[in-house]
Amino acid sequence: MNIVLNEPLSQISLLFVSAAMGLLAVALLMFAFQLARLKDDPTESRFERYGFWVLGAGTVVLGVGVFLRGVAAQRVPWANMYEFAISGALMILTIYLISLRVKDVRYVATFVTGFSLVTLFAAVSLFYVEVKTLMPALQSYWLVIHVVVAIMATGFFAIAAGFHIFYLIKAAGVGRALMDRFPDLRQLERVAYRFNMVGFVAWSFTLIAGAIWAERAWHRYWGWDTKEVWTFIIWVVYAGYLHAMATRGWTGKRAAILGLIGFGAVIFNFTIVNLFFKGLHVYSGL
Amino acid sequence: MASSSRFSPIFWGRWFWRQLTSMRTALFLLLLLALAAIPGSLYPQRSADPNGVRLYFDQQPEFAALLDSLQLFDVYTSIWFSAIYILLFVSLVGCVLPRTQVHLNALRAKPVETPQKLERMPAYLTAAAKGDQLDRAEQVLNSRGFRVRKLDDSVSAEKGYLKETGNLVFHYSLVLLLIAVGLGGGFSFSGQRVLVEGDTFVNNLASYDAFSPGPLFFENELQPFSMTLEDFEVVYDLRNPANLGQPVDFIANVTLDDGLTNSNSDIRVNYPLEAPGANVFLTGNGFAPVITLYDGVGNIAFSGPVVFLPQDSNMTSLGVIKAPDASPEQIGIIAFFYPTAQELESGAYASIYPDPIDPLLTMNVYLGDLGLDAGIPRNVYALDITDLDLIAGRDGPNPPIELRVGEMAELPGGAGFISFDGLKRFASLDVAYNPGGLWIMVFAFIALVAIVFSLSVRRRRVWVRQLAGKIEYAALARGDDDGLEELIVDLRKEIEGD
Numbered sequence: 001m002n003i004v005l006n007e008p009l010s011q012i013s014l015l016f017v018s019a020a021m022g023l024l025a026v027a028l029l030m031f032a033f034q035l036a037r038l039k040d041d042p043t044e045s046r047f048e049r050y051g052f053w054v055l056g057a058g059t060v061v062l063g064v065g066v067f068l069r070g071v072a073a074q075r076v077p078w079a080n081m082y083e084f085a086i087s088g089a090l091m092i093l094t095i096y097l098i099s100l101r102v103k104d105v106r107y108v109a110t111f112v113t114g115f116s117l118v119t120l121f122a123a124v125s126l127f128y129v130e131v132k133t134l135m136p137a138l139q140s141y142w143l144v145i146h147v148v149v150a151i152m153a154t155g156f157f158a159i160a161a162g163f164h165i166f167y168l169i170k171a172a173g174v175g176r177a178l179m180d181r182f183p184d185l186r187q188l189e190r191v192a193y194r195f196n197m198v199g200f201v202a203w204s205f206t207l208i209a210g211a212i213w214a215e216r217a218w219h220r221y222w223g224w225d226t227k228e229v230w231t232f233i234i235w236v237v238y239a240g241y242l243h244a245m246a247t248r249g250w251t252g253k254r255a256a257i258l259g260l261i262g263f264g265a266v267i268f269n270f271t272i273v274n275l276f277f278k279g280l281h282v283y284s285g286l
Numbered sequence: 287m288a289s290s291s292r293f294s295p296i297f298w299g300r301w302f303w304r305q306l307t308s309m310r311t312a313l314f315l316l317l318l319l320a321l322a323a324i325p326g327s328l329y330p331q332r333s334a335d336p337n338g339v340r341l342y343f344d345q346q347p348e349f350a351a352l353l354d355s356l357q358l359f360d361v362y363t364s365i366w367f368s369a370i371y372i373l374l375f376v377s378l379v380g381c382v383l384p385r386t387q388v389h390l391n392a393l394r395a396k397p398v399e400t401p402q403k404l405e406r407m408p409a410y411l412t413a414a415a416k417g418d419q420l421d422r423a424e425q426v427l428n429s430r431g432f433r434v435r436k437l438d439d440s441v442s443a444e445k446g447y448l449k450e451t452g453n454l455v456f457h458y459s460l461v462l463l464l465i466a467v468g469l470g471g472g473f474s475f476s477g478q479r480v481l482v483e484g485d486t487f488v489n490n491l492a493s494y495d496a497f498s499p500g501p502l503f504f505e506n507e508l509q510p511f512s513m514t515l516e517d518f519e520v521v522y523d524l525r526n527p528a529n530l531g532q533p534v535d536f537i538a539n540v541t542l543d544d545g546l547t548n549s550n551s552d553i554r555v556n557y558p559l560e561a562p563g564a565n566v567f568l569t570g571n572g573f574a575p576v577i578t579l580y581d582g583v584g585n586i587a588f589s590g591p592v593v594f595l596p597q598d599s600n601m602t603s604l605g606v607i608k609a610p611d612a613s614p615e616q617i618g619i620i621a622f623f624y625p626t627a628q629e630l631e632s633g634a635y636a637s638i639y640p641d642p643i644d645p646l647l648t649m650n651v652y653l654g655d656l657g658l659d660a661g662i663p664r665n666v667y668a669l670d671i672t673d674l675d676l677i678a679g680r681d682g683p684n685p686p687i688e689l690r691v692g693e694m695a696e697l698p699g700g701a702g703f704i705s706f707d708g709l710k711r712f713a714s715l716d717v718a719y720n721p722g723g724l725w726i727m728v729f730a731f732i733a734l735v736a737i738v739f740s741l742s743v744r745r746r747r748v749w750v751r752q753l754a755g756k757i758e759y760a761a762l763a764r765g766d767d768d769g770l771e772e773l774i775v776d777l778r779k780e781i782e783g784d
Contacts, residue, residue: 003534005526132529136536136555190768197741204737208730217556219476219567219718221726222467223334224362229327233320240316242741246765247309258317277327278338 003074003133010072010131016065017086017124023058024117027051031110039178048106055113059093062120066090073131078147079138080283081274085123089116091155099159105191107182111162122271138283142213150206154266156199157238161263163192164256171253189252193245196259200238207231218280226279230269237262306373307380315374322370326361329353333362375464382457389450397433400440400749404760407749409770411778415757419781423750426780432748440751449764452739459733463726470722472502475564477717482574482591483710486514489561489717507719509563511544518571518711522641531639538568538713553715563719570714572596573603573623575647580703581612587702588612591710594623595667600637601625606669610658617701618652618669634680647706649687650679651697677701744769748777757782 030051037044066086070077078087096112099105134143167188170179182188210231211221222228241258244250274281305311330338339359343350350359357364404410423441427434432443477494479487487493489511521535538553544562551559558565574591581587587609594603607619626639627646635648652674658664676682677698684698694705745764750757759774 003526005528007526007528130528133523133526133532133534136533139535140556142556186766187768190766193766201734201738201741204734208727208734211730212727213556215723216558219558219565219569219716220720221723224326224331225334226327229323233323236316236320236323240313240320243309243313243316247313250310250313273327278330278335 005074005131005133006072007131009068013065013068013072014124014128016061016068017120020058020062020065021117021120021124023054023061024113024120027055027058028110028113028117030054031113035110035178038181042181048109051109051113052100052106055093055109056097059090059097062086062090062093069131073133075134076144076147078151079134079143080129080132081127081270082123082129084147084151084270085119085127088151088154089119089123091151092116092119092158095152095155096159099195103191103194104183105159105163107166107188108159108162111165112159115158115162135283137217140213140216142209142216146206146209146213149202149209153199153202153206154270156195156202157263157266160192160195160199161260163188163195164259164263167192167256168253168260171256185252189256192256192259196238196241196262200235200242203231203235203238207235223280225281226273226277227269227281230265230273234262234265234269237265303380306377309381312374312377312381315370315377319367319370319374322367323361325358326367329358329361331361332359371464375461378457379461382454385450386454389447389454392450393447397435397442397444397747400437400442400751404749404751404758407760407762409759409761409774411759411774412756413759413778413782415752415755416782418752419757420750420752422783423777423781426777427748427750430777439753440749443748443750444746446743446745446764448739449743449745450740452736452741452743455736456733456740459729459736463729463733466722466725466729468722469502470720470726472500473507474500474720474722475503475507475718478569479715479717480593480712481513481515481715482593482712483515483518486512487715488512489564494717507563509544509561511542511562513543513559513561513566513715514541515539515713516541516550518713520571520641520711531641533640536568536571536713538571538715540566553713561717564717565719567716567718568713569716570596572712572714573601573625573642573645574710574712575605575621575623575645575706576708576710577607577647578705578707579607579609579612579617579619581609581617582615582700582702583613585611585613587617591712592621593667593712594621598637599640601640602637604667606667608656608658608666608669610656612702615653615701616656616658617697618654618656618671618674619649619704620652620669620671621647621649623647642709645691645709647687647689649689649704650682651677651687651701651704653677653701746770746773748774750777750781 030047034044034047034051037047066077069083069086073079077083092112093116096105166179166182167185169175170182170188171185210228214223214228215221237258241255241262244255244258273279330342332339339350342353342359353359357366361367401407420436420439420441424434424436427441427443430445432445433447434441434443475498477497479493479495481487489508491497491505491508515538517539519537519539520533521537523529523532523534536555539550540553540559541548541550542559542561553559553566553568555568558567572594574593576591577588578586579588588607592605592607594605596603603623605621605623607617607621609617622635624635624637624646625642626637626644627635628638630636635646652669652671654674657670657673664670678684679686687695687697687704689695689704689706691706691709694703696703744767746767747762749760759778761770761774763770
């Protein structure tokens with residue numbers, strides 16, 4: 001263990017992350033203009049096109065920032081809250097941009113961009129820590145596997161949450177003029193389901209990998225540590241969501257609300273549990 | 287009463303069983319389980335944080351007693367939490383068993399007869415017939431992995447049985463996983479032992495400082511081995527200003543003797559040692575100053591390393607020495623150890639670095655009855671000073687004793703001498719065994735693979751019917767399926783070859 005941290009490089013990384021925030025903010029504006037115009041003109045697509053270009057550029061710049069952070073620390077860039085947040089934002093944006101090629105998910109661009117921006121803002125202003133060497137408990141290849149899959153699951157859940165929100169807005173009959181341009185409820189529900197499905201499988205894997213790591217590091221695979229408790233709660237809520245989707249009378253609004261509760265628990269787990277709950281997962285670095 | 291037969295116990299039993307095994311109930315129990323798990327993260331749990339529970343009782347005894355009566359310090363073994371997950375699993379089994387029967391039947395059965403009115407199916411199209419296409423349809427459906435049944439004027443096909451198989455396997459795996467958790471926990475044990483450099487631990491019940499067996503543990507599970515801590519090393523970060531002095535590695539070098547062979551290896555955090563019948567984990571460390579205490583008549587009243595418990599990140603450590611055999615009076619000492627000592631303005635000391643660069647030992651010395659002869663077990667890390675006389679200490683008649691390595695000092699009033707002969711480190715080791723672990727992992731991974739199939743495979747029925755002058759295509763799916771339309775369009779293309 002003779003790691004030499006590169007402090008100046010981590011400053012450059014921070015610069016890239018900040019630049020990415022700027023680009024994301026511009027993209028968000030574009031998407032907002034697009035939504036405002038879409039109401040009157042269903043053929044409008046100029047702002048959206050520009051928006052996606054800027055979003056793509058922002059994602060690349062963020063990717064450079066995250067990469068440099070890893071180089072500066074000489075390890076994977078997700079060992080504390082700041083790094084988890086910037087890697088998480090990068091993951092959400094990447095998953096989103098890739099899904100665009102598979103399915104038409106343009107409609108949640110405002111949500112995804114806005115959410116990533118808020119995440120980055122919180123990372124830079126609230127969670128920022130200098131690069132540090134890893135404490136012995138985190139020195140394991142499970143850090144790579146367990147955490148990267150957790151970030152992936154979070155990314156899928158986040159995008160699904162966007163669809164849930166638009167589903168509920170549309171189902172409530174708010175902003176009809178605009179929401180009429182959105183895909184029908186069934187379609188929104190379906191896409192949310194797909195994302196949650198992948199998220200659930202990834203989350204299950206995170207849970208298993210975490211248990212295997214816990215057995216190595218803490219000599220028991222499960223000990224109801226606060227973070228384990230919340231990982232379990234999230235898993236159970238999403239399991240409930242999947243059941244709801246197969247239960248008559250529980251699809252639609254109720255399932256969407258369940259999905260949002262699940263995502264709320266994910267956010268709670270990352271913020272409140274990390275910062276204020278006593279437990280073994282003490283790696284916020286704050 | 288005329289209705290007695292309708293509302294007999296059997297009726298209610300069936301009604302209750304139907305309710306319990308319904309999807310709605312499973313959903314309700316799942317959400318209840320999630321809700322019930324929350325308090326365990328709000329209140330300290332005896333299993334994960336026993337000190338937190340003790341603190342709660344110290345600070346708010348009445349509220350703590352109330353919480354305790356509701357089992358809120360043992361949420362995950364509480365009656366109410368257990369009730370929810372047991373009900374959930376009963377519901378699960380009750381739901382899955384009959385479905386298994388249905389599925390096994392479906393696996394053996396041929397696809398259903400073609401319904402009369404195909405146009406009522408969610409996906410339906412007709413095309414002009416170009417001769418008899420049924421053989422071709424059978425061929426195409428076969429090659430697409432459908433199970434095909436040829437009827438008089440139609441072909442009926444079904445695929446995606448793996449969806450339900452995955453669903454059932456997933457749920458059975460969860461049941462097996464729960465059983466493995468229960469049995470594994472039953473046979474499991476974990477024991478803690480503090481080992482000073484040079485000391486040897488022999489694996490039997492008497493050697494453990496603390497031992498927690500599962501309810502089915504039997505003593506023969508402890509396989510014979512002994513383990514000597516040769517050396518304990520802490521590696522500090524000395525190169526990076528941002529975390530200068532942070533420990534980056536703890537290495538316990540041990541020799542393991544299983545009766546046949548000797549082997550030397552390192553135990554590190556995340557890298558336990560595989561000993562016979564158990565793994566040995568490194569869970570803590572600290573300093574053990576070697577101290578010799580001579581009493582007032584010149585006899586050695588205590589000699590050896592003393593385990594000091596770390597109090598802060600710079601390893602300021604607290605230790606207790608008890609010498610009940612000292613003459614003329616028993617001697618008790620509360621000592622502080624500073625690996626790198628710095629004197630504060632108040633005259634007290636603080637450690638400014640965790641590695642022993644300038645180690646210092648300061649001691650408060652007490653005389654009197656230590657209370658060890660009453661036969662009551664006492665905590666070796668604490669000294670009850672209520673009945674003792676302070677003869678040296680910050681608030682005592684004489685200043686506290688201060689020693690550096692190799693020094694000796696005289697105790698006030700001819701009570702004796704004390705010397706600080708050397709410095710060792712100690713390691714806290716956990717010896718743990720849980721036979722359930724491997725099985726839990728196996729069932730968890732089976733469940734994971736099964737849920738992927740259950741969620742991603744689509745169960746679909748397809749019919750192709752040849753009528754005079756036209757062909758009908760229709761498809762039906764279990765659950766929501768947005769690809770049906772596309773499926774029959776594709777099928778038509780492939781069958782009719784355009």
